[in-house]
Amino acid sequence: MECTFIIARFDPDRDPRRYHQRYTVSAEPTDKILDCLNRIRAEQDPGLAFRASCAHGICGSDAMVINGRVELACQKLVRDFKTANNFVIEPLPLFTVLKDLIVDLEPFFEKYRQIRPYLIAGREPPEFERLQDPEKQKVIDPALRCILCASCTASCPISRVNPDYLGPAALLRAFRYVFDSRDEAADSRLGELDTEDGAWGCKTMWWCSDVCPKEIPVTKCIGQIKRALKAKRTAR
Numbered sequence: 001m002e003c004t005f006i007i008a009r010f011d012p013d014r015d016p017r018r019y020h021q022r023y024t025v026s027a028e029p030t031d032k033i034l035d036c037l038n039r040i041r042a043e044q045d046p047g048l049a050f051r052a053s054c055a056h057g058i059c060g061s062d063a064m065v066i067n068g069r070v071e072l073a074c075q076k077l078v079r080d081f082k083t084a085n086n087f088v089i090e091p092l093p094l095f096t097v098l099k100d101l102i103v104d105l106e107p108f109f110e111k112y113r114q115i116r117p118y119l120i121a122g123r124e125p126p127e128f129e130r131l132q133d134p135e136k137q138k139v140i141d142p143a144l145r146c147i148l149c150a151s152c153t154a155s156c157p158i159s160r161v162n163p164d165y166l167g168p169a170a171l172l173r174a175f176r177y178v179f180d181s182r183d184e185a186a187d188s189r190l191g192e193l194d195t196e197d198g199a200w201g202c203k204t205m206w207w208c209s210d211v212c213p214k215e216i217p218v219t220k221c222i223g224q225i226k227r228a229l230k231a232k233r234t235a236r
C-alpha cells in the first residue's frame with residue numbers, strides 16, 4: 001500500500017526555517033515506521049536525518065513523535081495506526097533540534113550524570129561478588145528495562161516548564177540505585193533528590209509512564225522515592 005509521510009525538516013546550515021516535507025512510500029502493514037524512514041532515505045532523500053541503530057527497541061535512539069505521540073520508530077508498525085496510512089513525523093519535543101529528527105540530548109544525559117548513575121560501594125568487596133538482596137532486586141527490576149530513549153522526559157510537562165527539574169528518566173535511574181542493597185550512598189542520594197528540582201518536582205501527571213516504550217511504571221518508582229524521603233524525615 002501507499003503511505004504518506006509528512007516529516008519535519010530542519011537544516012540550519014541551509015535554511016533557518018523549519019518546514020514539513022511530504023513523501024509517498026510503499027509499505028506493508030507489518031513494516032515498522034523505521035523501515036519506512038529507512039526506505040525514504042535510501043530511495044528518495046539521502047539527506048533526511050534521524051537516529052536509529054538496533055531496530056529492535058534496545059538502543060533507545062529512535063524516539064520521535066509519530067502522529068502526535070512520542071514513540072520508538074522501530075517499535076511501531078504501519079498497521080498500529082488508524083490514520084488512513086498518513087503519518088506525521090516530528091522530532092522529540094523539549095530538546096533543541098539539530099537537524100530534521102535529530103535533537104540535542106546532551107541536557108538529558110547531563111541530568112543522568114547528575115544522579116551518579118553507578119553503584120557506590122566503599123567497603124572491601126567480598127571474595128567473589130557483591131550480592132544483591134533478592135527482595136530489593138524485585139523492587140528495582142522494572143527500572144532496569146530503561147533504555148534511556150528520553151521519551152518520558154521529552155513528554156513530561158514539568159520538564160517543559162522547569163529546565164532544572166531532573167526529569168523522569170534521571171529520577172528513575174536514581175531510584176534504581178537508592179533501592180539497590182549493594183549501594184552505600186542511598187542517604188546522600190536521597191538528600192540530593194529531596195528538592196523541587198528532584199523527586200518533589202514530579203506532580204504525578206503520569207505522562208512519562210504512559211509513553212514509556214518499555215512499560216516502566218516511572219511515576220510509581222518516583223513515588224517510591226518520595227515515600228523514602230518522607231520516611232527519612234520522620235526518622236529524624
Ligand code: SF4
Nearest residue numbers: 146147149150152212
Ligand atoms: S523510563 Fe522508559 S521512556 Fe524513560 S528513558 Fe527509560 S525507557 Fe525511555
Ligand code: FES
Nearest residue numbers: 053055059060074
Ligand atoms: S533503533 Fe534502537 S530502539 Fe529503535
